[in-house]
Amino acid sequence: MKKYVLDLKVTSVESLGERYLLLVAINPAGRLPKMFPGQFAQLRIDESKETFLRRPISLHYVDYKKNEVCFLVQKVGKGTASLWEKRPCSTLNAVLPLGSGFTMPTSPQKKVLLVGGGVGIAPLLFMGMELKKMGVRPAFLLGARSKTDLIRLDAYRAQGDVYVTTEDGSEGEMGFVTQHSILQIEKFDCIYVCGPKPMMVAMAYYAKSTGTPCEVSLENMMACGLGACLCCVEDTVDGNVCVCKEGPVFNIDKLKW
Amino acid sequence: MADSRVNIADLDLINPVLTASGTFGYGLEYQDFVDLGQLGGVIVKGTTLHSREGNPYPRMAETAQGMLNCVGLQNKGVDYFCAHIYPQIKDIRTNMIVNVSGNSPDDYAECASRINELDCIPAIELNISCPNVKHGGMAFGTTVEGATSVVKAVREAYRKTLIVKLSPNVTSITDIALAVQDAGADAVSLINTLMGMAIDIEKRKRVLSIGTGGLSGPCIKPVALRMVYQVAHVVQIPVIGIGGISNAKDAVEFLLAGATAIEIGTANFLDPAISVKVVKGIDEYLDKHGFESVKDIIGICE
Structure with a gap:
């Protein structure tokens, strides 16, 4: 599946309690690509002095009619917390769709x-x-x-x-x-x-x-999200495989649990 | 428009921008974002004589302006590379360079000689600087004797362009660079990652599975730049600059310091299309300042 780097435009930001955020964004440059449940996006985190990498966030839903994608984000650390600063019309840079669903x-x-x-x-x-x-x-x-x-x-x-x-x-x-x-x-x-x-x-x-x-859908810590750096591996019956590329969804028969 | 071509020994590069091993897969992973033909070269992931599972998870820790990794050279071995990966990458219209690692000089030489047979691989980058494996890797890159032994063994087995990737975890990187040059290297690339550590204060444990890892990203750029400058002033062979390069300005700094080419590593994770943007940015810099060739700025910083 072809992957894209898109500058999405945030249309809605809604706090759900203290720990969750619902972030809706459209693609102003064209149609959103076809995406599947279980896939994820790597969201760029801007202006955070303490974080560095993108954050992998699963697709909450995609509405092709509205050309919008929605993310449900939990406040885990400084990176995800910085997404709370997004406002309608903010740019949300995303690499998507990633992984297998x-x-x-x-x-x-x-x-x-x-x-x-x-x-x-x-x-x-x-x-x-x-x-x-x-x-x-x-x-x-x-x-x-x-x-x-x-x-x-x-x-x-x-x-x-x-x-x-x-x-x-x-x-x-x-x-x-x-x-x-x-x-x-x-x-x-x-x-x-x-x-x-x-x-x-x-x-x-x-x-x-x-x-x-x-x-099951795993959430090992990732860096590239593209299967290049081999940081997010899971020990499977096929050896160490990238959760970002071979997963994040795995049949339990593949896992050593 | 300025001429952006450079040479690393016999290797012709259309521009000085390469992608660093371990951050760009086999190039294929980035084809949706980058026209690989617009790059000076791609250095594919570390390859060893025998397959390696690498280190256990967790292998990564984020830091301020960087990250630590302890992947540990996970790869399926050189035979798998030749049989299954090479056919997929051989027609990519750029310099596809293989990063080679090993446990002993013989290992390195054997792996290099297999790659020597591949027509579309014009060069190797010898990794004598991986901080994440128990045997080999950095053990060879931190002493003059170790570096010399590996480079000599590989030089006998490998006839094309031989680049040697140096470790910054040494007292004098110029001593190692000179030793590598004397042993027959065609070029040196530097720096590999700096050894570091992260601790989880809630678990009161070290984050990475093997305790330590290699630090990369913008945070190491000043160290890398200093080392490139020092090495470029003592060796006669080309120097390839690596370390936290995230934009064209960073790349130009390394060229001014004496690097003939540069590698982009961790920055690929933040913007998968950054490598071609750096190519364009260097062109713009040259045009803006009236340089006819990128060669005119290499090492001109006093």
């Missing part, structure tokens, strides 16, 4: 589960939208520490059924996503997971124990 199910009859934790829910919205287009009504299982960390639920509900867990029980079932009752009640044909590594490892274990095909 989720494998779409083979038929609309498949029962699909999308599991997300924290900011890992971000790429699952795009995935849900594409699934809906192909006639699949996905189930989302979303986990957070507390009710205030559950964001954008309405956007997910518009694509499919949403099940929620919180660690403090302030919304949905109390506990981790892997403890949710839906996993005991329903049998899924494929599972897609993005979130903190312990959560993905636990879901991979569940998928293996039930014989369900499963893909």
Whole structure:
């Protein structure tokens, strides 16, 4: 897939609580390229004295009619925090689309589960939208520490059924996503997971124990994002491979978890 | 428009801008952003006689105006390179140069002799300066004896243009440069990364898997520039400047310091199209100041 460096123009900046930011941008120079759920962009961070590299951020959704791309960003450090300074009409320099995305199910009859934790829910919205287009009504299982960390639920509900867990029980079932009752009640044909590594490892274990095909999206630290520097490698059955190029989405059968 | 051609021994470059090993893959990774034919050359990722898995993750730490890496020469070995990579890159219309590393002088020489057979690879860059491997690499580049032994062994096995990449982690880089010149190098390139460290204060552990890594990026530019200046003033062979070059102004500084060509490394990560922008910027500088050739500014800084 051809990759581009684009000077996107920010159209909307919305803080979702203290930790999350919804950043919408259009491509003023032409049509946005075709992109797929699970792929990401490398966003340039400007005017930060303490950071240097771009930040890899997954595609929250792409709306080709509006020629816009949306990023859901968590404030992690100084780099991501500087994106809070963006305003409508700010330039957002992005390299995209990068990496390989989720494998779409083979038929609309498949029962699909999308599991997300924290900011890992971000790429699952795009995935849900594409699934809906192909006639699949996905189930989302979303986990957070507390009710205030559950964001954008309405956007997910518009694509499919949403099940929620919180660690403090302030919304949905109390506990981790892997403890949710839906996993005991329903049998899924494929599972897609993005979130903190312990959560993905636990879901991979569940998928293996039930014989369900499963893909996870990793977020190893990256430099180039293009498969050139070999910094973001994951130890797989094929040896060390670049998460930015061979991933970030991997079938769990490839991983040594 | 000024003439931007330069020569590194027998190598003709359409301009003095190359991309640095380990930051540009095999060139293929950047073809969507850069017309590789507009570059003086591409130095592809470090290649060794046998395949190497490299160091465990994490291999990278961000720093102020730079980054540390400890990739550790991950590559599939020279046979894989010849069979699978070379066919993909041999028709790229620029100087495709292979960076060669090893564990012993014999390793280096054997790897170099295999690459000597590849018609479309006109030069190698000998990496005697990788700080991230236990054996070989920088161990050879930090002593006159070590550098001499590797370069002599490779010189016997390799007949085309031989560039030797020097480590800055030494007391006197001019001593090493002179030794490498005496051992038969056609050119030197400098600097490789500076050895550094990062610590995670929450985990109270060193960030990189092997504890240390090589520092690159704009933060090392003044050190690199000083070393290029010093080396260019003592050797008779061409010097290729490397270290934090991020724009045409940086590149011109290295040319003025005495570099015949320059390599762009970490800056490729910030802007994948930066290399061709630097080519254009150097042209603009030459035209603006009325120089007829880029050669007219090489080493003119007193």
